[in-house]
Structures are given as C-alpha cells and as structure tokens.
Amino acid sequence: MIICDIRNYLTILVIRRSILLLAGLLSLCPAPSFAQERITVRDYVQLNAIVADGDNAPFWLVTNRNGVSSLDTQNGFIRYGVALDGLIDKKGNWRYSAALDFKTGYNQQYNPILQQFYADVSYRWLTLSVGAKERLPEMRDFCSMEGLNGNRVAATLRSLSFDSFTELGTGGLVHSANSAPIPQVRLDVPKYVTIPGTRNWLKLRGHFSYGVFLDKEFQENFTAINPTAKYNRYALYHSKALFMKVGNTAKFPLEVEGGLEMHTQFGGDVYTHSKGKILSMPTSFTDFLKAFFPAGGDERTPEIEQTNISGNQIGNWHLAFTLNTAPVDVRVYGEHMFEDFSQLFFFEYQNNMNNERTVVTYPWRDIMVGVSVKNKTGYLDFISNIQYEYVSTYDQSGPGYNDPSDFFVEQMDGQDNYYNHAIYSGWHYYGMPMGNPLVFSPLYNKDGSLEFKANRMRAHHVGVNGAFGRKKEFLYRLMYTYSENWGTYVNPFFKIRYTTSLLADVAYAPDAKSWMLSASLACDRSNLIGNNYGVMLSFVKVGLFK
Numbered sequence: 001m002i003i004c005d006i007r008n009y010l011t012i013l014v015i016r017r018s019i020l021l022l023a024g025l026l027s028l029c030p031a032p033s034f035a036q037e038r039i040t041v042r043d044y045v046q047l048n049a050i051v052a053d054g055d056n057a058p059f060w061l062v063t064n065r066n067g068v069s070s071l072d073t074q075n076g077f078i079r080y081g082v083a084l085d086g087l088i089d090k091k092g093n094w095r096y097s098a099a100l101d102f103k104t105g106y107n108q109q110y111n112p113i114l115q116q117f118y119a120d121v122s123y124r125w126l127t128l129s130v131g132a133k134e135r136l137p138e139m140r141d142f143c144s145m146e147g148l149n150g151n152r153v154a155a156t157l158r159s160l161s162f163d164s165f166t167e168l169g170t171g172g173l174v175h176s177a178n179s180a181p182i183p184q185v186r187l188d189v190p191k192y193v194t195i196p197g198t199r200n201w202l203k204l205r206g207h208f209s210y211g212v213f214l215d216k217e218f219q220e221n222f223t224a225i226n227p228t229a230k231y232n233r234y235a236l237y238h239s240k241a242l243f244m245k246v247g248n249t250a251k252f253p254l255e256v257e258g259g260l261e262m263h264t265q266f267g268g269d270v271y272t273h274s275k276g277k278i279l280s281m282p283t284s285f286t287d288f289l290k291a292f293f294p295a296g297g298d299e300r301t302p303e304i305e306q307t308n309i310s311g312n313q314i315g316n317w318h319l320a321f322t323l324n325t326a327p328v329d330v331r332v333y334g335e336h337m338f339e340d341f342s343q344l345f346f347f348e349y350q351n352n353m354n355n356e357r358t359v360v361t362y363p364w365r366d367i368m369v370g371v372s373v374k375n376k377t378g379y380l381d382f383i384s385n386i387q388y389e390y391v392s393t394y395d396q397s398g399p400g401y402n403d404p405s406d407f408f409v410e411q412m413d414g415q416d417n418y419y420n421h422a423i424y425s426g427w428h429y430y431g432m433p434m435g436n437p438l439v440f441s442p443l444y445n446k447d448g449s450l451e452f453k454a455n456r457m458r459a460h461h462v463g464v465n466g467a468f469g470r471k472k473e474f475l476y477r478l479m480y481t482y483s484e485n486w487g488t489y490v491n492p493f494f495k496i497r498y499t500t501s502l503l504a505d506v507a508y509a510p511d512a513k514s515w516m517l518s519a520s521l522a523c524d525r526s527n528l529i530g531n532n533y534g535v536m537l538s539f540v541k542v543g544l545f546k
Contacts (some may be wrong), residue, residue, distance in 0.1 A: 027085025067180030077105025168463030184211025226448030235268030266311030
C-alpha cells in the first residue's frame with residue numbers, strides 16, 4: 001500500500017512539474033531578451049465532425065489519428081493547440097520547444113482530454129522530452145509530398161499533431177499513431193547522427209523513456225458492465241530503440257536502415273469490478289531495471305511472471321532498403337514483432353523438467369512487408385507516393401503452449417496472444433491499440449472486455465497520395481485495406497471474418513492562406529466490425545492569435 005501511494009505521488013509530481021515547466025517556457029514568449037527571429041509561436045484550432053451510418057464510424061475515419069477519434073456514428077470535437085520553439089544560445093546549440101493541446105467534443109470515447117503537454121530541451125543532437133507528445137511510428141517518414149512541403153497549415157500540423165495525408169501505411173506493428181500519446185520522460189536522439197570517422201557512411205539514432213498510463217478512469221468505466229473483466233490503474237511504461245543507417249547518397253544511391261524497438265508495461269494495480277484490487281505489481285528500482293533489461297519476475301510477482309518475462313514486453317525488428325534515383329525513390333521495408341523473448345531470434349533454447357536443453361528453430365512468419373515508391377519524374381505529377389503493405393499476425397509461434405510440469409515435461413512456446421496479457425488489460429491506451437490498428441480495437445467489444453479478440457489476422461493494404469491544382473493547393477489520399485481474421489488461439493472464430501475498408505481524403509489548403517478545409521469519405525464491408533458508411537469534415541485555422 002505504501003509503495004502504491006509513493007508511486008501515485010511521484011506520478012502526480014512528474015505531471016505537475018511538467019505543467020509548471022510548460023508554463024515557464026510559455027511565459028518566455030513576450031520576453032524582450034529573445035529576438036523575434038529566435039522564437040516561433042504557432043497555434044491552431046480544429047473543428048471536426050463525423051456523420052456515419054452503420055454499426056460504427058468507418059475504420060479509416062477513426063484510425064491512426066493519435067486517439068482523437070470515436071467509434072460513435074455521430075461525433076465531433078474542437079481542438080486548440082499552441083506550441084513554441086526557441087533558441088537558448090546564439091549559436092543554436094541549445095534549443096527548446098513546448099506545447100499545450102486541448103480537445104473536447106461530443107460522443108467521444110474520453111472527453112475532455114489534454115491531448116498533448118510537453119517541454120523539450122535540446123543540445124545539438126540530444127533531446128530531453130517531458131510530457132505527452134504525439135510521435136510518428138519508427139521509420140515512417142518516407143511518404144512526404146510536394147503539396148505539403150510549402151504549405152503553412154500542413155507545416156504547423158506536423159509540429160502539433162499527426163499529419164494524416166503523408167501516412168499511407170497501416171502503422172507500425174508495436175507502435176503506431178493510433179492511440180493518444182503516453183506521458184513520459186524521454187531521452188532522445190531523434191535524427192540520425194553521423195559517426196565520426198565513417199565519412200558520412202554510418203549514422204545512429206535512438207531513445208529510451210519511462211512513463212505512466214493515465215487511462216485508469218476510462219478502463220474502469222468501459223469494463224463496468226463486465227464484473228470479471230480486468231482493468232489497470234497507473235501501469236508504468238518503458239520504451240527504447242536503436243537504429244542504424246548505412247549509406248552515403250552523394251556517392252551511392254542505396255541506403256540500408258534497420259534496428260530494434262522494445263516497449264514494456266510494468267507495475268500498476270489490477271482490478272475487477274467483482275473483486276476489487278486483485279494484484280499490485282512491484283515498482284522497485286529493480287523492476288525499472290527489469291523493464292530495461294528484460295528478466296523474469298521474483299517472488300513478489302505471480303508464478304507466470306517468474307517462469308517468463310516480468311511485465312508485458314513487446315518488441316519489433318526493422319529493416320529497410322531505400323534506392324534513391326533521379327526519377328523515383330523506392331523503399332522496401334519490413335518489420336517483425338515478438339512477445340517477451342518468443343520469436344526474438346530465429347531460434348530459442350528450451351529446457352524440460354529434466355533440465356535437458358534443446359534448440360528450437362522457426363521462421364519469422366508474423367511480419368509486415370511493404371514497398372513505397374516516391375514519384376520525382378515530373379510525369380503524373382498529381383501522384384506523390386504509392387505504397388503497398390502485407391501484414392500478418394497469424395502464426396504467433398503456433399497454437400501450443402506449455403511450461404514443463406509433472407504432467408508434460410517438455411517446454412512449448414506458442415500462443416503468443418499478441419497485444420493481450422495474462423495480467424495487464426492489453427496493449428492499448430484509452431482503448432485504442434498502440435500497435436497495428438488492423439488488430440481491431442477492444443472498443444469494438446460489446447461485453448465490456450478490454451481484450452483483443454481478433455489478433456490473428458492477415459491483411460493487404462494499398463495507399464496513394466498527391467496534390468493537384470494550379471498551385472498544388474488540393475491534397476488527396478486514397479487507401480484500400482482487406483483483412484482476414486481468425487480470432488485468437490484460445491477463442492477462435494467459427495468462420496473467418498472478412499473486412500474491406502476504403503478511404504478518400506481531399507483537402508483544400510492554399511499556401512497564401514492560414515486555413516485548411518478537408519472532407520473524407522470512408523466505408524467498411526465487414527462481418528466483424530459491421531457495414532459502415534460515413535463522411536468526416538474538418539476545418540483547421542492556423543495563427544488564431546497574433
């Protein structure tokens with residue numbers, strides 16, 4: 001009990017200090033010690049409304065929008081954000097940025113909410129970030145387009161919120177722009193840094209962070225109709241990543257990029273409505289270390305944590321090849337996800353009850369493979385990018401699982417049950433998957449459960465975007481997705497469920513103006529999430545106050 005009180009106090013203290021730091025930075029705006037060219041202040045307001053018919057709002061109207069969405073067929077919101085960037089020293093080595101971003105609306109999953117609050121301090125290539133900040137999935141910045149590059153509204157939105165017109169894929173396997181940002185303290189090398197002595201051929205970047213899930217009230221309310229459904233309070237969060245790029249486009253057109261990202265849920269309390277608190281996970285310094293260096297739990301944790309890895313550990317391997325040519329840039333990329341150490345590598349050591357070790361090998365079947373083509377030819381200049389993805393979470397190491405016992409002495413590692421966990425309610429934040437959204441959200445559940453009930457799936461996805469008009473003032477995006485779902489190994493569907501989702505986005509964003517108007521049409525044909533049709537209208541005004 002004392003540990004829980006201390007953890008809650010520290011959580012509130014971090015949030016309060018973050019808000020005070022933001023307020024302090026924002027107070028610098030009118031300070032005469034900063035020349036006008038050394039500080040940039042941006043604000044915007046967004047009005048958004050969805051009108052739909054069917055069981056839910058169409059999939060692509062609510063997906064990969066940083067949790068600013070709702071499955072309700074009639075919903076809307078108003079959002080206001082303000083951000084600033086500035087220099088601390090004349091050379092520009094020290095910089096800072098901060099933002100506050102509010103949203104409220106009707107028929108929202110959670111309302112109102114402080115969508116973003118963060119303060120960043122940077123020295124050269126290193127950034128310390130405190131707070132909740134929207135971030136793109138790893139290695140997802142390829143599909144820029146000409147119509148957005150010089151647009152004032154789009155440039156501001158890229159700084160304050162996710163710019164959906166440049167995202168043509170489905171999102172990362174373990175981290176996407178699908179859920180609201182988690183408050184955290186993060187040490188980051190956000191852009192690639194050239195390693196000295198490599199003649200610009202080798203570059204590195206990475207980060208590590210610790211944070212806290214603040215969706216306890218949402219989880220408690222959502223599960224209220226289900227007495228046995230698990231929900232969590234104040235679970236903690238950890239992430240880390242390291243990426244490497246090899247290539248020098250000034251001398252050779254091919255670049256190779258790859259790396260590893262890992263995320264963890266740990267700590268916190270587990271509740272059900274019928275029993276109240278049923279478990280408190282430890283949050284000592286050792287547990288923070290185990291989140292960083294994955295290891296089994298001790299006597300303070302349930303037995304399943306002691307025989308496996310402590311906490312909900314999930315990770316992702318990345319690899320990409322980018323060919324830069326005069327007419328087109330072509331990028332071939334892949335991702336492979338894993339749970340705990342299962343499928344971390346192509347092989348695994350397993351011990352039976354007799355302490356006999358065997359080596360089990362298996363292929364990586366749960367992958368994402370994609371191809372992106374960026375058009376630079378001058379022909380068909382209304383097309384900026386075309387992208388295709390194949391996504392599979394079907395295998396999950398196979399259908400069998402067993403820890404050695406007197407009844408069956410052999411170790412079997414299967415049923416990875418992606419995004420679900422034996423202790424935690426799942427890999428989601430405010431009900432939206434933090435991983436790939438094609439593993440459909442628990443928000444679709446009608447029984448008050450926060451479980452992912454269709455995490456075995458395969459999907460094909462195509463997207464295209466571009467700009468047209470005399471000054472490229474019209475932007476568009478088209479996407480098509482087809483998926484097949486088998487449920488889970490424990491609770492499979494009797495028949496395969498199919499989903500086809502379509503999206504058409506069009507926006508008018510004149511460069512000379514400070515506003516953007518967009519309309520989106522979307523539909524689903526599905527025996528899993530329903531037959532849905534809808535339209536979304538959005539208006540954004542940048543520079544509301546001078």
